[in-house]
Amino acid sequence: MRNLFTVGVSALLLSAPYAYAQTAATLGDIVVVGAPDLLADFLKVSLTVQIGTPLSQVNPIAVQQEALATGFxxxxxxxxTTQGNRPIxxxxxVPNPTVADVTVTGATFVEPAQIKQFLEDRLNIASGTVLNNARVEESKTLLQQAYRENGFPFSPGVSAQVTSGQNGATVAYTIDESAPVSRVEVTGSTQLSAEFIRNTFRPLVDNKSFTLPLYQxxxxxxxxxxxxxxxxGFIDPQASELSGGVLRVVIRERRVGQIDTSALGTLNAPLQSRSGELLNTNTLAQDIRTLANASGKAVGVNQQIDPxxxxxxxxxxxxxxxxxxxxNEVRIAGASAVSPGDIAKVLKVRLGDVYTPQLAQEDYLAIQRLYRSRGFEVLTQAPGRTPIRYENGVLIYDVVEPRLAGYQIRFEGAQVTQERVILRELPEPGGVLNINALRQAVxxxxxxxxxxxxxxxQFVPDPNNPQNVTYVLTVREQRTGVFTPGIAYDTINGFSGEVGLSGNNLFxxxxxxxxxLTAAxxxxGEYLSGxxxxTIPWLDFxxxxxxxxxxxxxxxxxxxANSNNALLDTSAGNVNTGRQYTERASGFSVAANRRITSNITAGTSVSTQYSYFRLEPVPAAGSEPGGPASDAAAAAALPPSSLTTLLSSNVNFDNVRYQDFPTSGVRASGSAGYGFGYQGGTGLSWTxxxxGARTYLGFGQTLGDGNRQQALAFRVNAGTIVGTAPQSRFFGVGGSEQSERFTLRGYDAQSMAGKNFVTSSVEYRYNFNVNxxxxxxxxxxxxxxxxxxxxxxxxxxxxxxYGVGVQLNLGLGNFLLPSLRFDxxxxxxxxxxxxxxxxxxxF
Structure with missing residues (x-):
């Protein structure tokens, strides 16, 4: 209670005169029981009644309410009562407890530490002070006002919860910086279209709720x-406001006020800048050049905001x-990431101009903007380097390019992943730092x-050599194991179950x-499939x-095991025998893939498969015209077992940016393979x-991640087998297959089979922007x-x-779940x- 000391001393000084003014009909003294002296003195001077107040004006109930209103x-x-024949x-x-701690959560616009300092300076709400409930309530309004005064577009929700503990009270502030956003209204802009500004704020509208990063x-x-x-031009933070879901954006465009050239004397040099017109840096640069060339001196301009x-x-x-x-000459030094020719295109100085530092500085800023547009940076301060020099008629721009010296990986929480697994995904250090390429790799x-x-x-420059920058990346581990149990029932086949376990960060x-493992x-008796x-994603040796x-x-x-396949008599022209069979295919495969370029990969694989076929019992009578074939006839049509090996190679191209919801780019693939083996006693050999190719067209609103909300997706796949291949190696088309190249929805799974196939899909996709x-x-x-x-x-x-579908991308905290697709x-x-x-x- 630092602020109460002075108040307490005042109370003691004020009480003395009243002590001499006592009469029988006035209040003789005020006694506070239960509070420290400092707090008791504060309470005495805070009351309306004082020593000497007529007793007829003293209302104990009113005094109680007044004392409680102090908040302490x-x-x-x-x-x-009376004490020593004096009315008192x-x-x-019962004083409030001492504040043990003040916490602030939810604040991003203002640092929590700054809010705590504000509460201490303005309202004396801090650790070690006596809790004042009234000031806690007052602080909510003051914080809302402070947010608006500092440019926040609305008054945030502020709540304060007081909890008592053994060491005192904790005052926990929660700042709610969210608010609904349904549309954007724009006023004050003459140079940028209202549509452009609304589209710039579109991610906020698409998000349907205010978030500070999107707004900033x-x-x-x-x-x-x-x-x-x-x-x-700028957005007026005080005039702009978010209210009732409507974000009202007020634009201010700077204009030229007074123009003063008196410091240059009398010059016959017309200026392009005009009072009342929009302030234009290009026009201003031309005026500087004109005045410098006319006067033969270095000219600059001071800009001052009109109060x-x-x-x-x-x-x-x-x-x-x-x-x-x-x-006489303009020289570019130190530039390697951007060519001197490209740099020369953004410079305003011309040969023959009088050297003017301010105009040269504007050009250096233009070089910085050019670099940043390509993801690079330019240092303005480096030991032993001067960004701009004018020597004997030569204007030198010394471009200092930061270089990526190396990486540092930090883990938020426990570390599981080895650092080199992350580092190998990032650009090689040692070159010029390109922030865009680096962030894209991340x-x-x-x-x-x-x-x-x-x-x-975080980008951390070397203290001894700021040109060398270390990129510090902080990551958080995710739980990657996915356990997928499932059970199904239908009236024809009964119960079936499946269990799966997968992960992607072993060791x-x-x-x-x-x-x-599947049981059906x-x-x-062919119940189980498994x-x-x-996969080793990177042979890191x-x-x-x-x-x-x-x-x-x-x-x-x-x-x-694949059951309920229609048995066709190939010797009679693929006549349906009315019988069904089960195929069991067992085998192994090894595949290797290698990145050729950033968008192209190539691979090779070998797979060996053994297949056998078993006749299923006769189905219900009358299921086929003429009845099903006998066991002997059906067995004769049953394919013999086979053992085959397929060697194949593939090339894949992928320049799609948004993997979860592609809206642009192309994915293409091609493969060729050679197969051989035996079926029964017959040798097999085939190629x-x-x-396949896929492409995407995005349209509609732009979401917060920069992607479009709607897309058209196009796919086409085709394949052929030349030679003699077993039926188990034929292409099977139909259903919603895990490999989209065989997908044909509206039909049973693999209901069409042959040595050739072609499929194509067109999908319209809509992102509901739910996260x-x-x-x-x-x-x-x-x-x-x-x-x-x-x-x-x-x-x-x-x-x-044709049809409709829904896809759900699921997750539970950091626990990954597979995407679910329903069609x-x-x-x-x-x-x-x-x-x-x-x-x-x-796809």
């Missing part, structure tokens, strides 16, 4: 747009005593590893693994360029070719699929399916529609 007491009891007012009080980003973008035009109008700028042209002369490479999340970055090296009803895979260039290796093992702790993305889809699989030319038929499709063979469910993202 939790209870007050007042009574009139006795107040029995839009404000900065508006300022940059004016700067790029050479104009002075009566912050949008009005008064100009005073002055001369400098700095050595000057004509510019977003697209590190951010998509799936087991760490970038949370903060902290980014190694991925997956195990899947089977009339012949698969396992293991010190040989050739393996540590610099990504090379991955994947091992796979599987044994899958296999596949090609919560569980639903990290909800997307609506409408689609059309076409395609077929066939063996001979006369078998080709263009099958069409409902129609086709001529399923006019009532067919439902599909699968795991995985968009």
């Amino acid at each position: 007491f939790s209870s007050v009891a007042a009574e009139l 007012l006795r107040l029995t009080v 980003g839009a404000v900065q973008a508006i300022g940059n747009a004016y700067n790029e035009r050479g104009l002075g 009566s109008d912050p949008a009005r700028v008064n100009l005073a042209f002055v001369t400098s005593d700095q050595a000057t002369g004509p510019i 977003q697209n490479n590190v951010g998509r590893l799936g087991f760490v999340v970038p949370v903060a970055e 902290g090296l980014g190694h991925a693994y997956s195990f899947n 009803p089977s009339e012949i 698969s396992a895979s293991y 010190n040989f050739l360029d393996f540590r610099r260039n990504r090379t991955s290796l994947t091992f796979g093992l599987y044994s899958n 296999q070719y596949e090609v 919560t702790s569980i639903a990290q993305g909800i997307f609506g889809v409408a689609f059309v699929d076409v395609g077929d699989a066939w063996t001979s030319g006369q078998d080709f038929n263009l099958n069409v399916g 409902y499709a129609f086709s001529p063979v399923n006019p009532g529609g067919k439902f599909y469910f699968r795991l995985g993202n968009f």
Whole structure:
């Protein structure tokens, strides 16, 4: 209670005169019981009644309320009594506890430490002071006012909760800086269109709620747009306001006020700047050049904001005593990231001009803007380097380019991932620092590893050599294990179940693994299917360029049963026998992929598969015209078992930016393979070719991440087998397949098979822009699929399916869950529609 000391002394001084003025009908003394002397003295001088007040005017109930209103007491009891034949007012009080701590959460516009200092300076709410409930209530309004006075577009929600503990009370402030945003209104702009400004703030509207980074980003973008035009324009923070969901943006455009050239004497040099016109840095630079060339001296201009109008700028042209002369040569030194020819295009100085430092500085700023537009930076201060020099008629711009000296990885919380797993995803150090390329690598490479999340970055210059910069990246580990249990039931097949386990950061090296086991009803005992895979995403050993260039290796093992396949008699022209069979395919595969360029990868693989076929029992009578074939006849049509090996190579191109919801770019792939083996006693040999391409067209609103809200996606895939291949290696088309190249919704899974296939899809996709702790993305889809699989030319038929779908991208905190895709499709063979469910993202 530092502020109470003076008040307490005043109370003692004031009480003396009243003591001599006592009469029988007046108050003789005020006694406070239960409070320290300092607080008791404060209470005495705070009351309306004082010593000497007529007793008829002393109301104990009113005194109690007045004492409580000071905010320092939790209870007050007042009574009139006598002591030593004098009437006294006795107040029995229970003071509030001492403040043990003050906390602030939710504040991003103002640092919590600054808010705490504000509370201490203005209201004496700080650790060690007596809790004052009234001032705590008052502080809410003062904080809201302070936010608005400092340019926040609305008064935030402020709550304060007081909790008592053994060491005192804790005052916990919560600042709610959110507010709904439904539309943007613009006034005051003559140089930027209202549509441009509204689109700049569009991420706020799309987000439907105010967030400070989006707002500040839009404000900065508006300022940059004016700067790029050479104009002075800004958003008036006090006049702009968010109220009722409407963000009212008020633009101020700086204009020229008074123009003073008296310091240059009498010059016959017309100026382009005019009082009342928009302030234009390009025009101002031309005026500086004109005056410098006319006077033969270095000329500058002082700009001063008019006190009566912050949008009005008064100009005073002055001369400098700095050595000057004509510019005979302009030299660019130190530039390597941007060519001197490109730099020369942004310079305003011309050969023959009188050297003027202010104009040269403007040119240096133009060089900085050019560098920043390409992701680079320019240092203005470096030991032993002078950015601008004029020597013997030569104007030298010395460009100091920061260089990426190295990296430092910090972990927020426990560390699991080895640092080199992150470092190999970043650009090689040693070159010129390109912030855009670096951040793109963090977003697209590190951010998509799936087991760490970038949370903060920092550029730290070397104290001894500021040109060398260390990039400090802070990441947070994610839990990566995904356990996927599932159970299903239908009236035809009964119960089926599936269990899966996968992860992508084994040993902290980014190694991925997956195990899947499925149990399904089977009339012949083929109940179980399973698969396992293991991927080393980067062969990180010190040989050739393996540590610099990504090379991955994947091992796979599987044994899958596929039941209820229609048995066709190939000897009779693919006649349906009315019987069904189960195929079990078991095998293993090894695949290697290597990055060729940033957008191109190439790979090779080998897979060996053993397949056998078992006849299923006769279905219900009458299921086929003429009845099903007998066991003997069906067994004769059953394909013999096969053992085959396929060697293949592939090339893939991908320049898509937004992986979760692609709106631009192309993905293309091509593969060729050679297969051989045996089926029964027959030797097999074939070649296999596949090609595919996908592209995307984004449109509609721009969301907070810069991506569009709607997209059209186009896909086409085709393949052919030349030679003799077993039926188990044929292409199977139909259903909603994990591999989109065989997808044809509206039909049963792999209901079409053959040595050739072609499929195509067109999808309209809509991003509902939902991002919560569980639903990290909800997307609506409408689609059309076409395609077929066939063996001979006369078998080709263009099958069409169409429908709608929903995709859910799920997560629970840092626990990753697979994307869920639900589709409902129609086709001529399923006019009532067919439902599909699968795991995985968009094609």
